[in-house]
Amino acid sequence: MAEMNAVGRFFVNAFSARRSRRRYAWIRAQLTLPPGSTILEVGCGNADLAARMTDGFAPVRCVAVDLEPRQIEAARQNLARRYPAGAPAALELRAADMLGLPFPPAQFDAVLAFEALHHAGPDHHDFERIAGALAEIDRVLRPGGVLVYEDFVRTDRLQSWLAGHGYAIGPVLRRRRHESAIARKPRDPAPAP
Numbered sequence: 001m002a003e004m005n006a007v008g009r010f011f012v013n014a015f016s017a018r019r020s021r022r023r024y025a026w027i028r029a030q031l032t033l034p035p036g037s038t039i040l041e042v043g044c045g046n047a048d049l050a051a052r053m054t055d056g057f058a059p060v061r062c063v064a065v066d067l068e069p070r071q072i073e074a075a076r077q078n079l080a081r082r083y084p085a086g087a088p089a090a091l092e093l094r095a096a097d098m099l100g101l102p103f104p105p106a107q108f109d110a111v112l113a114f115e116a117l118h119h120a121g122p123d124h125h126d127f128e129r130i131a132g133a134l135a136e137i138d139r140v141l142r143p144g145g146v147l148v149y150e151d152f153v154r155t156d157r158l159q160s161w162l163a164g165h166g167y168a169i170g171p172v173l174r175r176r177r178h179e180s181a182i183a184r185k186p187r188d189p190a191p192a193p
C-alpha cells in the first residue's frame with residue numbers, strides 16, 4: 001500500500017467533518033438501504049463517515065476498516081469524542097487490508113471506499129492493486145449490494161472494471177478531479193463467457 005505521510009494524515013484527520021458531511025448528504029439523497037442492512041467502509045480514515053452512516057441509516061452492523069494502526073488510533077479518538085457515552089453497538093472499528101478483507105463472502109449490503117481505492121498499491125496509479133481491492137469488495141458484497149466510492153485516480157478504469165463485472169453504475173457526481181458514484185452489483189451471477 002502507499003503509506004500516508006504526516007501531511008497526508010493531517011489532511012485526512014483535520015478536515016474530515018466537512019468532507020464527510022458533504023459525502024453523507026450525497027449518499028443519503030441517492031441511496032436507500034433496507035432496514036437491518038450491513039455496511040463496510042474500507043480505508044475509513046478517522047471513521048467520521050462510518051459514524052454518520054451508522055447514525056443516519058441505522059444498520060445492524062457498520063464495520064470501518066483501515067490498514068494503518070495510527071489511523072485506527074485516530075479513528076478510536078474521533079469516535080470517543082463523537083460518542084462520549086460509548087459508540088453504538090452496530091459500529092465496529094477494525095484493522096484490515098482492503099486487499100484481503102477478513103470477512104466471508106456476501107456479507108455487506110453496501111461498501112464505501114472514499115479516496116481509498118488508489119491507496120491499494122504503493123504506486124497510486126497501479127491499477128492491478130486497485131483491481132485487487134475491487135475484487136475483494138465484490139467478494140464481500142451481497143448480490144444487489146452497492147459499492148459507493150469517491151476517487152480521483154484511474155476513475156475511467158474503475159468504471160470499466162465495474163461495468164465489466166456487471167455493475168450498474170449511477171448516479172455519478174463529478175466535482176473537479178473527483179468522481180463519486182454508486183455501483184450496484186448484479187443480483188444474478190454473470191453467465192460464464
Ligand SMILES: C[S@@+](CC[C@H](N)C(=O)[O-])C[C@H]1O[C@@H](n2cnc3c(N)ncnc32)[C@H](O)[C@@H]1O
Nearest residue numbers: 001043044045066067068071097098114115119
Ligand atoms: C486518503 S485516506 C482517506 C481516508 C478517508 N476515507 C477519508 O476520505 O477521509 C486513505 C486511507 O486508506 C487507508 N489505507 C491505505 N491502504 C489501505 C489498505 N490496503 N487497506 C485498508 N486501508 C488502507 C489509509 O491508512 C488511509 O486512512
